[in-house]
Amino acid sequence: MRNRLGPLAGALLLGVTFLAPAARAEAQLSSDWAEGHNSRARLIAGEKVAGVEVEMADGWKTYWRNPGDAGGVPPAFDWSKSNNLAAVKVLYPAPKRFSDSAGDTVGYKGTVVFPVELTPKDPAKPIDLKLTLDYGVCREICIPAEAALSLAIAPKEKHALPSELAAALQHVPAPEASRRPGDPVLKRVVPELGGAKPRLVLEAQFPKGAGHADIFIEAPDGLYVPLPKKVSDDGAGNLTFAIDLGDDVDPKDLKNQKLTATLVSDAGQSEATFSVD
Known part of the structure; x- marks a missing residue:
């Protein structure tokens, strides 16, 4: 990394x-x-x-x-x-x-x-x-x-x-403890670190709509994490994003690190933290 x-x-x-x-x-x-x-x-x-x-x-x-x-x-x-x-x-x-x-x-x-x-x-x-x-x-x-x-x-x-x-x-993203009704929610993070194409999969819900929905990830100590890419949208506010860890990233450096996700859309914004286990 x-x-x-x-x-x-x-x-x-x-x-x-x-x-x-x-x-x-x-x-x-x-x-x-x-x-x-x-x-x-x-x-x-x-x-x-x-x-x-x-x-x-x-x-x-x-x-x-x-x-x-x-x-x-x-x-x-x-x-x-x-x-x-x-x-x-x-x-x-x-x-x-x-x-x-x-x-x-x-x-x-x-x-x-x-x-x-x-x-x-x-x-x-x-x-x-x-x-x-x-x-x-x-x-x-x-x-x-x-x-x-x-x-x-x-x-x-x-x-x-x-x-x-x-x-x-x-418009400041709210932390999990003070998230407002309708703000997006990070529902699940699935690390897929093995194999030839390691990645992180993030599942999020945007209850007030997913117009211009996006997620940005930050890691501690200046560790670089690529921007997520949207891979699915069910049309009801449930979106899946994936982070490609194959370029410029050693997935081992993310193990046990606490990452911050900033979730944004036209209707709300929030922050969530998660660990890569």
């Missing part, structure tokens, strides 16, 4: 660095936009949660935390210059699969908001949020971008959650 990030979807032609001015006041609910090549980024604020919003020109995309088989640049969030921030957790809305001549990638087009859970060191004081965001924006080529963003978030600020952030939170 190899540790694989993969090459960029195209040649790295240009590095783009841009800055957004600091928030003008504690009550400000978003930073100014940081303009970049075919994209722009900003911070938005809510109660105990912020959002990193990336907006892209038509036809351009950015990546999920696992960029897919064709390679790519997952976003990187550096909060180390923030003040009064004890802990931070970035959440990822459900991504989509994109296929082209280079292969399959996983990510977002148009606009994406990454919700960010914030824990202040002192709840009575504002959080001075400072972020260095590294991400890729890609079309035929992939361009690495860096944005420096800042926003002061007042303590106990009472205001409505920005609509962009509220929508993003609704």
Whole structure:
């Protein structure tokens, strides 16, 4: 098994660095936009949660935390210059699969908001949020971008959650313990590791419908797992996917590892963990 990030979807032609001015006041609910090549980024604020919003020109995309088989640049969030921030957790809305001549990638087009859970060191004081965001924006080529963003978030600020952030939170895949009615369910995983064509077979149910249904798999320690391929659909929301373990994978490296499955569709999204026994 190899540790694989993969090459960029195209040649790295240009590095783009841009800055957004600091928030003008504690009550400000978003930073100014940081303009970049075919994209722009900003911070938005809510109660105990912020959002990193990336907006892209038509036809351009950015990546999920696992960029897919064709390679790519997952976003990187550096909060180390923030003040009064004890802990931070970035959440990822459900991504989509994109296929082209280079292969399959996983990510977002148009606009994406990454919700960010914030824990202040002192709840009575504002959080001075400072972020260095590294991400890729890609079309035929992939361009690495860096944005420096800042926003002061007042303590106990009472205001409505920005609509962009509220929508993003609704599209974050729910873990098994908090799965919502209608979210997809991973019903069974069947390892078929022997023979000339080893694979993992995943059976899933999409109770609200299987429009754009997909599954993405992540393994610990950077282990590479190919993207699943849909092999059957009964038309009633029961789908089967298979992961080909014959190329670039040693099935023995997956034995006893805990893998994470992210299940997505137009109607719901969830996460599930499983072990390869």
